[in-house]
Amino acid sequence: MSEGRKPYSEMSNEELEALERKLKAEYKKIQGLGLELNMSRGKPCVEQLDLSMGMMDVLSSDSDLRCEDGTDCRNYGVLTGIPEALELMGDMMEVPYDHLIIYGNSSLNVMYDQISRSYSHGVMGNTPWCKLDKVKFLCVVPGYDRHFRITEYFGIENVCVPMLETGPDMDMVEELVSSDESIKGIWCVPKYSNPTGNSYSDETVRRFARLKPAAKDFRIYWDNAYTIHHLYDHDQDHLIEILAECKRAGNPDLVYKFASTSKVCFPGSGIAAMATSLNNLEDVKQQLKVQTIGHDKVNQLRHVRFFKDIHGMVEHMRKHADILRPKFEMVEKICEEELGGLGIAKWTNPKGGYFISFDTMDGCAKEVVRKCAKAGVVLTPAGATYPGGVDPHDANIRIAPSFPPLNDLKTATELLCLATKYVACTKILEQRRAEAPSPVAAQ
Amino acid sequence: MSEGRKPYSEMSNEELEALERKLKAEYKKIQGLGLELNMSRGKPCVEQLDLSMGMMDVLSSDSDLRCEDGTDCRNYGVLTGIPEALELMGDMMEVPYDHLIIYGNSSLNVMYDQISRSYSHGVMGNTPWCKLDKVKFLCVVPGYDRHFRITEYFGIENVCVPMLETGPDMDMVEELVSSDESIKGIWCVPKYSNPTGNSYSDETVRRFARLKPAAKDFRIYWDNAYTIHHLYDHDQDHLIEILAECKRAGNPDLVYKFASTSKVCFPGSGIAAMATSLNNLEDVKQQLKVQTIGHDKVNQLRHVRFFKDIHGMVEHMRKHADILRPKFEMVEKICEEELGGLGIAKWTNPKGGYFISFDTMDGCAKEVVRKCAKAGVVLTPAGATYPGGVDPHDANIRIAPSFPPLNDLKTATELLCLATKYVACTKILEQRRAEAPSPVAAQ
Incomplete structure (x- = not known):
């Protein structure tokens, strides 16, 4: 990526401010696309459902x-x-x-x-x-x-x-x-x-x-x-x-x-x-x-x-895997490409199941989800993975890659990464301003 | 029936004793047949289930x-x-x-x-x-x-x-x-x-x-x-x-x-x-x-x-009725022929649903159900129609005519009537003996 692999924490205020302006512009551009995507729940996609259509034929009036x-x-x-x-x-x-x-x-x-x-x-x-x-x-x-x-x-x-x-x-x-x-x-x-x-x-x-x-x-x-x-x-x-x-x-x-x-x-x-x-x-x-x-x-x-029998079921699950695997791998690849080394997010690389867990910097998850929503991509609400919907770190976002088509998933993940960077950038700048000696005291 | 239409209550002890002997002999004969019938629960019969086999065809892998x-x-x-x-x-x-x-x-x-x-x-x-x-x-x-x-x-x-x-x-x-x-x-x-x-x-x-x-x-x-x-x-x-x-x-x-x-x-x-x-x-x-x-x-x-739609459902229910109606009517006919006018039982003649309610004389239902069971016909347990399974009158028996084939139902209902007469006969004689002046007092 253009901003390089330098962790955000090592960037100067000036670098971060320039980056923030750039990310904001990118975000505005995506907002203009009128996306309508949903990565919120662990639902199988249409191709996965199609795998089981034979189930409608095994019983008939002759059975x-x-x-x-x-x-x-x-x-x-x-x-x-x-x-x-x-x-x-x-x-x-x-x-x-x-x-x-x-x-x-x-x-x-x-x-x-x-x-x-x-x-x-x-x-x-x-x-x-x-x-x-x-x-x-x-x-x-x-x-x-x-x-x-x-x-x-x-x-x-x-x-x-x-x-x-x-x-x-x-x-x-x-x-x-x-x-x-x-x-x-x-x-x-x-x-x-x-x-x-x-x-x-x-x-x-x-x-x-x-x-x-x-x-x-x-x-x-x-x-x-x-x-x-x-x-x-x-x-x-x-x-x-x-x-x-x-x-x-x-x-x-x-x-x-x-x-x-x-x-x-x-x-x-x-x-x-x-x-x-x-x-x-x-x-x-x-x-x-x-x-x-x-x-x-x-x-x-x-x-x-x-x-x-169970062998038939296991064979059937391999077909699901063939559909799901590229989706998981694409999300992981984009996250790595977009966020790797920046020190502002981490995510899991599971070998099964329906979810990838994604952690922003503390205090950023809600704002990332909100920004994605405002650009047309629905994610699981931040906090949903905690009792009462309250994540004390406001960091965890559940990614459900199964349902959207590969292309939509790509767009949605890119937006997620962009929003994560944008929000992190703003957050770090805010924190530095809050920590800096106040102008009055410095006078 | 051979014992005529005279209510049991109007029969002399001698008449009842003769009748009891005759019913006992009939009962023993049926016991020897090795019946295995079940009139206990309101289950549709096989022919009724067959009516809905088309339901297995309406969805297929092409749907x-x-x-x-x-x-x-x-x-x-x-x-x-x-x-x-x-x-x-x-x-x-x-x-x-x-x-x-x-x-x-x-x-x-x-x-x-x-x-x-x-x-x-x-x-x-x-x-x-x-x-x-x-x-x-x-x-x-x-x-x-x-x-x-x-x-x-x-x-x-x-x-x-x-x-x-x-x-x-x-x-x-x-x-x-x-x-x-x-x-x-x-x-x-x-x-x-x-x-x-x-x-x-x-x-x-x-x-x-x-x-x-x-x-x-x-x-x-x-x-x-x-x-x-x-x-x-x-x-x-x-x-x-x-x-x-x-x-x-x-x-x-x-x-x-x-x-x-x-x-x-x-x-x-x-x-x-x-x-x-x-x-x-x-x-x-x-x-x-x-x-x-x-x-x-x-x-x-x-x-x-x-x-x-609802019309299709109603038409479908007419086919059920065609199967169930002869069963209900047969039970009612046999009850009328065997028990009508005897003053020892009453029963309902419903126009729908799954059950006929049958009442013996008070204190007889459990024994009637027991006698039927011992001759191979399972009825709903007496008392089952009351909370805790306790019928204070010990009179009510629920008849479920839907499940058995017509012929079995005939046999089962005949046995029920026979058992009802037999138990009633014994019951009345016992009551009269209990009410009669004791032999000692008469001396």
């Missing part, structure tokens, strides 16, 4: 809609899922088929229902949370806004734990969980995390499985949303399977594990599942059987007939 | 899966339902399309969620039920066991209100609802009621709409499960539309109305909906948007493409 145990999937019944769907989702989630329940179309809904049940009825005979004065939840930050909103909705205090390279700060998690009985759970996206894209290290998972919670009804909410959502064939993150690890550690009931096919086939028309210990399953089923007669078995059957 | 407003139904989004599905379900439920939310596959689940939300968060700003010492619900009896189980599960006291020819005993409903602030709702199946099969009269609906509840958060849970489920083309029950009636009465927020396509196409793979006032909808949406991103839009689209 036998009985599942392998002979049950007519067209009628009432089967609370926890048909056998072949349990096997498929069990394989996807790396758990035995008898350790899970298949639900409806939304894993978010399953998580909500777990919190709701714990609130109204308690976990395995423990006091319902609604009868307690104080309930707290740990939130790994930056993290997934919709997780935080569920606990918030139930009046639960969200307590932030920072996400490190290796996963959540486990010293902090261990300290809090073992000392505070009001802490009842933690929200985790352990693999290709939302939004950082990195995965929990082996040591982190082992430490999770060995937690000694003060609260008997503490549970890890392990939202393994991106379990098979790799970008590369050979360079994949691997996560220790948490249920098995908890069992080995003598803590079999510590985890609720969630997944869905939302980003495998059609979001909103997939199937979601929860895997957990047999004790927890029994506890959950006592509620589930009051709530419903059963979930959509025809859709379960449709999934199995389409993917056939 | 445009955008709905009429252009939304790609394959992707995330749309919290309350796609426009054409709102119109179809609105027409089915006789409410404007903007007064409803389309949910997932189960209206039971929707009702559960309303209770759960009221328990945890309260209704429209009122105190959450979990913070109250006492919450009560009215249950029209006999009624639907799964309704009662939801309120039971939340520790709510179920209070019985008897079902009359015209609907619930409205004197009692008005008295209770207006005087007791802890009464927060009432479970209703207003049309072709489960299990009695009769529908609420115009006066009953009007009185419902004009209730003056002591509790501001009192709501009528109006489960219109059988709204278009007629048995006859021209002899149909008609129900005043409750939402409009409530609005006219100045009580717009009084009702949550539920329905689903479970018994229109495939139970468990249909779509459910709730209709209510705009105020209530807003209240519900505050929770719903935390719980999920949206329900299964592809399945909503599948329904609309299959039925096209």
